[in-house]
Amino acid sequence: MSKSQMLSHLDDIPSTPGKFKMDKSQPYIHRLLRFQSSLAKLAFWSLIFMGLIFLIFFRSPPSNPLPSSDPSRRFLRTYSWGGPTWEKRVRSSARVRSRNGLSVLVTGAAGFVGTHVSSALKRRGDGVLGLDSFNDYYDPSLKRARQALLERTGVFIVEGDINDATLLRKLFEVVAFTHVMHLAAQAGVRYAMENPGSYVHSNIAGLVNVLEVCKSANPQPAIVWASSSSVYGLNTKVPFSEKDRTDQPASLYAATKKAGEEIAHTYNHIYGLSLTGLRFFTVYGPWGRPDMAYFFFTRDILKGKTISIFEAANHGTVARDFTYIDDIVKGCLAALDTAEKSTGSGGKKKGPAQLRVFNLGNTSPVPVTDLVNILERLLKVKAKRNIMKLPRNGDVQFTHANISLAQRDLGYKPTTDLQTGLKKFVRWYLSYYSGGKKAAG
Numbered sequence: 001m002s003k004s005q006m007l008s009h010l011d012d013i014p015s016t017p018g019k020f021k022m023d024k025s026q027p028y029i030h031r032l033l034r035f036q037s038s039l040a041k042l043a044f045w046s047l048i049f050m051g052l053i054f055l056i057f058f059r060s061p062p063s064n065p066l067p068s069s070d071p072s073r074r075f076l077r078t079y080s081w082g083g084p085t086w087e088k089r090v091r092s093s094a095r096v097r098s099r100n101g102l103s104v105l106v107t108g109a110a111g112f113v114g115t116h117v118s119s120a121l122k123r124r125g126d127g128v129l130g131l132d133s134f135n136d137y138y139d140p141s142l143k144r145a146r147q148a149l150l151e152r153t154g155v156f157i158v159e160g161d162i163n164d165a166t167l168l169r170k171l172f173e174v175v176a177f178t179h180v181m182h183l184a185a186q187a188g189v190r191y192a193m194e195n196p197g198s199y200v201h202s203n204i205a206g207l208v209n210v211l212e213v214c215k216s217a218n219p220q221p222a223i224v225w226a227s228s229s230s231v232y233g234l235n236t237k238v239p240f241s242e243k244d245r246t247d248q249p250a251s252l253y254a255a256t257k258k259a260g261e262e263i264a265h266t267y268n269h270i271y272g273l274s275l276t277g278l279r280f281f282t283v284y285g286p287w288g289r290p291d292m293a294y295f296f297f298t299r300d301i302l303k304g305k306t307i308s309i310f311e312a313a314n315h316g317t318v319a320r321d322f323t324y325i326d327d328i329v330k331g332c333l334a335a336l337d338t339a340e341k342s343t344g345s346g347g348k349k350k351g352p353a354q355l356r357v358f359n360l361g362n363t364s365p366v367p368v369t370d371l372v373n374i375l376e377r378l379l380k381v382k383a384k385r386n387i388m389k390l391p392r393n394g395d396v397q398f399t400h401a402n403i404s405l406a407q408r409d410l411g412y413k414p415t416t417d418l419q420t421g422l423k424k425f426v427r428w429y430l431s432y433y434s435g436g437k438k439a440a441g
């Protein structure tokens with residue numbers, strides 16, 4: 001039998017499986033057909049197997065299969081993103097809806113400041129896309145509730161790590177962001193002794209990754225990012241001015257924020273990126289961070305648990321320039337609005353670009369004991385106080401912002417005192433944690 005005859009015979013095989021009847025009088029063809037069919041089966045099952053492997057390794061759902069007890073494992077988390085539906089959501093969220101509106105990528109959008117800034121930008125018609133890793137540094141359900149809140153205003157939060165260059169590049173491919181509000185960071189002063197690696201991962205490696213992607217983007221966005229009042233470290237001259245030295249940090253957290261400011265200088269110098277660092281002073285308010293004292297003091301006072309109040313040597317007062325979230329949001333938006341364009345393109349500098357640092361504080365430091373007094377009045381519960389010596393874990397004795405530079409260049413003018421701001425926080429706290437939580441989420 002010639003090859004063409006054989007093939008023409010094979011053409012007769014019905015396409016419906018199971019209906020084919022073998023002609024037993026032709027053993028050679030029989031064997032050949034059996035061989036062909038096992039080949040096809042083998043190919044079929046190999047494809048299925050490879051598909052499964054692909055699904056397991058490359059398309060795993062955005063859940064964390066790793067034990068969260070080891071914080072360093074957090075970095076190994078995988079996220080799922082991509083696809084036409086995802087791209088459509090990204091585009092729609094970032095679409096500018098007002099004349100001369102900005103198109104802003106907000107990193108850390110499910111965080112405290114990130115949520116408030118994203119929602120304020122969206123409200124005035126700017127395009128906003130969020131990015132957040134939803135890590136478990138503090139209760140992720142609070143981050144999810146903030147996400148739900150933002151979703152209702154039309155802000156989509158992409159789940160991913162700022163260290164993922166492929167993801168960041170993809171976002172810039174889909175949207176030509178005019179601005180990046182970089183708020184994703186490992187926050188908290190005292191936690192740096194527990195998990196130093198997370199500060200390097202987010203505040204240094206993550207920042208560099210964001211800047212690398214921004215510098216290669218075309219057009220380059222202008223970047224506003226969160227530095228911290230903690231860069232003033234052990235300084236004793238008050239109020240803290242942007243002109244003061246910032247070379248004696250008291251915590252690794254502060255050191256990574258200071259490093260961030262130097263890194264910003266480098267990217268501005270080499271690549272012409274427009275960069276504005278905002279030194280936030282102990283920001284508080286509704287939807288705040290549970291790792292901050294005003295937040296867990298509230299929780300513990302309500303539970304009847306003893307709270308530790310730090311004092312400095314010789315009964316010295318420990319005080320903070322507590323700043324209300326709405327004032328901070330105004331400062332952030334003003335920083336975005338006054339940011340000049342980056343001057344480089346495609347990774348090449350074309351001329352000098354703007355480089356700024358501003359204090360965003362309240363200018364009236366309040367002793368921590370007074371914070372507790374206010375909370376007691378608002379909660380109508382007496383706190384069980386344990387006064388203890390300020391531990392050597394990164395805390396500084398006081399902070400106090402000089403805001404004249406922000407006032408001059410950003411029109412920044414805080415208007416909320418601690419009493420008023422805490423009242424709003426407590427109202428939110430009580431409604432969120434007493435059944436209101438579900439409604440909020």
Ligand SMILES: O=C(O)[C@H]1O[C@H](OP(=O)(O)OP(=O)(O)OC[C@H]2O[C@@H](n3ccc(=O)[nH]c3=O)[C@H](O)[C@@H]2O)[C@H](O)[C@@H](O)[C@@H]1O
Pocket residue numbers: 187188189227228229230280281282283291292293294308309310318319320368395396397
């Ligand atoms: O301004 C900033 O740059 C920083 O503000 C806060 O850091 P911190 O001011 O230390 O805020 P809290 O941790 O809420 O502490 C507030 C005050 O309460 C005191 N405290 C804290 C914890 C405690 O158990 N007892 C206590 O008296 C602290 O010493 C501090 O004076 C944030 O946690 C940082 O992420 C941020 O960068």
